[in-house]
Amino acid sequence: MTTRVTRYGAHALAAAFVAASACGGSGHAAADGFPADTLWMSAAVPVEHVEGARLFDEHCGACHGRAASGTDRGPPLVHAFYAPGHHADAAFHLAVARGVRAHHWRFGDMAPIPGLPGSDVERIVGYVRWLQREAGIR
Numbered sequence: 319m320t321t322r323v324t325r326y327g328a329h330a331l332a333a334a335f336v337a338a339s340a341c342g343g344s345g346h347a348a349a350d351g352f353p354a355d356t357l358w359m360s361a362a363v364p365v366e367h368v369e370g371a372r373l374f375d376e377h378c379g380a381c382h383g384r385a386a387s388g389t390d391r392g393p394p395l396v397h398a399f400y401a402p403g404h405h406a407d408a409a410f411h412l413a414v415a416r417g418v419r420a421h422h423w424r425f426g427d428m429a430p431i432p433g434l435p436g437s438d439v440e441r442i443v444g445y446v447r448w449l450q451r452e453a454g455i456r
Contacts, residue, residue, distance in 0.1 A: 363445070370445030373438050377431055386449050393423040396449045401456065410443045411436060 363371045374386065381392030388394030399405065399422050412418075417430040450456075 364448065367441075367445045367448045370441035370443075370448075374442045374445050377434055377438075378442060381425075381428075386446050392425050392428070395446050396453045396455065398455060400446070401450065402447065407440075407443050407447075410446070411439050414439050 374382075378386075378395075381389060382395050383389040383392070386395035388397075393399070413428060414431045414434050418428040420427050
């Protein structure tokens, strides 16, 4: 079941603020081509993606936002730029291992994330791919 959320509730707003604060940002902001006031998300994360969601929140969410929707510090990963046909799963693994030079967005370079095992990155990628499918990105 997919739910369209047009405004964050008090808890979600607090979570977004905390996540953005960790990156020095001020909160959720629109990224190029992604509306800030609309977020597609499932009512419940399927059991096979719960660990990926937890790992994403811990290692990626501060910059890439709640449900990979982006912040003023990092782009949304639930975007056509990151569809499997444009950025394969291996691109996510390389981003974690080596970092990324800015090429689609205005956020600047992404630093590597040292110490994150490939198996954890695979769980994160699975979660992001699920979010993308929920948003109609194939």
